[in-house]
Amino acid sequence: KAGVTQTPRYLIKTRGQQVTLSCSPISGHRSVSWYQQTPGQGLQFLFEYFSETQRNKGNFPGRFSGRQFSNSRSEMNVSTLELGDSALYLCASSLTGFSGNTIYFGEGSWLTVV
């Protein structure tokens, strides 16, 4: 059974640019959530999607956005990149997002903003 797949794994962007990260959840999983991990702030919740609807959003500026497609695949976008956006972005999937579900993570996308 394939796990959570994230692409790209590594990328370098310049300040002011935008970036799109992709996530394919485990087959059958309809909930996808995104987390940002930095040395200073640790793991922080970005947003969660279920059936193409955003159900919750963390405390991040509007430059961070996402969407989910009908096949449950998800993308997140960061516009007008800042140096502080350099981080590991992790995607997670679960069956329904219900707190009782097991939540599985992908390998993450390492973003460096220069």
Next chain:
Amino acid sequence: AQKVTQAQTEISVVEKEDVTLDCVYETRDTTYYLFWYKQPPSGELVFLIRRNSFDEQNEISGRYSWNFQKSTSSFNFTITASLVVDSAVYFCALVSANSGYALNFGKGTSLLVTP
């Protein structure tokens, strides 16, 4: 508000030693779930265990064991006879129906096992 505290920032042990990673949580919800994840240098968060708030039974899986105590709001993780491959950062996390589908993570404990 929910909070997870992993007071141990770094732990270093010699192979074959036992090591316990502490996790203390705060929540007002009566139904919640606790998780432990392992993060090797590659970055992936590897799921280790999920425990619900109504099940205080301790669990053992091979060299891993977990001690859940609601009375002290703790969910500690013990590795018996540690191996070099156990070296990683370990995260404890909490989620409940009122957390909006979001995992609240502790800051993590970096475990180094040396030969």
